[in-house]
Amino acid sequence: MQIIRSLTMFIAVANAMSFRKAAIEQGVSPQAVSKAVKQLETHLGLKLIHRSTRHLSLTEEGAQLFKDASLGMQMLSEALVGLEQSKQGMDGKIRLAAPLAFGNRVLTPLIEAFQAIHPGIHFDVLLSDDFVDIVSLRIDIGFRTGLSPERNVISRKLGEIVSVICAAPKYIDKFGMPADIHALQTHRCTAFLHPQTGKELPWEILANEEINYIHVPSVARFNNVEAEIEAVKQGVGIGQLSEYLITQELESGALVPMLPEGRVPRLGIYMYYAERVNIPSRVRRFIDFCMDRMLA
Structure with a gap:
C-alpha cells in the first residue's frame, strides 16, 4: 500500500509539474509529497524527476512510468468504482x-x-x-x-416443516379413506429412503404430544422427494409429505389431507x-x- 501511495503522489506531481499543486490536490503537505516521491525513487533505484528551485522535469524513466502508471491507476480506479457500485447497486x-x-x-x-x-x-x-x-x-x-x-x-x-399424510382423489375413490392410523396397515403407501443409508424412514405420528414412529406397507420407495410427491399425486399410494412442498396441491384438491395424527411439526x-x-x-x-x- 505504501508503494501505491507513493505512486499516486508521483502521478499527481507529474500531472501538475508542481509539488505544491500536487500537495493541494492530495490534501497533504508539499514535504509529504516530496518524501513519497523520494521513497518511490529509492524503491525503484531510478531517478524519476529532475528538480530545481524553479523547474521540474521528468527523466526518461519517469516519463515512461508516468505513462504506464497513469493508465494502470485509471483501470484500478474504475475497478474499485465498479465494485462499490456493485455493492451499493441492484445489478x-x-x-x-x-x-x-x-x-x-x-x-x-x-x-x-x-x-x-x-x-x-x-x-x-x-x-x-x-x-x-x-x-x-x-x-x-x-x-x-x-x-x-x-x-x-x-x-x-x-x-417450520410440517408433515402431512395425504393421497390423491383417484386413490381415495379406488381404495377408500383409512379410518385411523391402524387402518394404514391395510392400505398402499409410499416411503422415503434415507439418501446416505438407503434405509426406509418410518412415518411420524403425534400421540399424546409425543412423536411416535410407525412403518407402513410401502408399495413404492423413493430417495427423491419430488418423485415421491409425483407418485402420490398419481394415486400410487398414501404418502406422508412435507406440507410446504405441496401447498398448491392441497389448495387445489389434487392431494387430500387425512389422519390429523400424521400432522407433525418438527424440523x-x-x-x-x-x-x-x-x-x-x-x-x-x-x-x-x-x-x-x-x-x-
Whole structure:
C-alpha cells in the first residue's frame, strides 16, 4: 500500500509539474509529497524527476512510468468504482445453494418474483441435498431443510416443516379413506429412503404430544422427494409429505389431507450466509425479500 501511495503522489506531481499543486490536490503537505516521491525513487533505484528551485522535469524513466502508471491507476480506479457500485447497486449476480425439492418448488418462484422487481440481478443456483460449504464454493446464500446449520454461519429460520399424510382423489375413490392410523396397515403407501443409508424412514405420528414412529406397507420407495410427491399425486399410494412442498396441491384438491395424527411439526427451513457486514446490497435485499415472503 505504501508503494501505491507513493505512486499516486508521483502521478499527481507529474500531472501538475508542481509539488505544491500536487500537495493541494492530495490534501497533504508539499514535504509529504516530496518524501513519497523520494521513497518511490529509492524503491525503484531510478531517478524519476529532475528538480530545481524553479523547474521540474521528468527523466526518461519517469516519463515512461508516468505513462504506464497513469493508465494502470485509471483501470484500478474504475475497478474499485465498479465494485462499490456493485455493492451499493441492484445489478449483478447472486449465488444460491438449496436442497433439490426446496429449489424446485420454493426457491424458483422466489427468484421469479424478485427478478420482476429487480431484473438486473441474475442468479447461479446450486441444488444439492448435501450440506453446502458456502465459503469454499463462493455461495452468497444457502438454504437448508431439517436442523439449523451449525458451521460458523449466520442462520435465519424461515419456517417450520410440517408433515402431512395425504393421497390423491383417484386413490381415495379406488381404495377408500383409512379410518385411523391402524387402518394404514391395510392400505398402499409410499416411503422415503434415507439418501446416505438407503434405509426406509418410518412415518411420524403425534400421540399424546409425543412423536411416535410407525412403518407402513410401502408399495413404492423413493430417495427423491419430488418423485415421491409425483407418485402420490398419481394415486400410487398414501404418502406422508412435507406440507410446504405441496401447498398448491392441497389448495387445489389434487392431494387430500387425512389422519390429523400424521400432522407433525418438527424440523425447520433455514437460510444461512457467511457475513453479517459488508454484504452487497443485492444480496441483503434478497435476504430480506425471502424473510418477508416466507414469514408472511
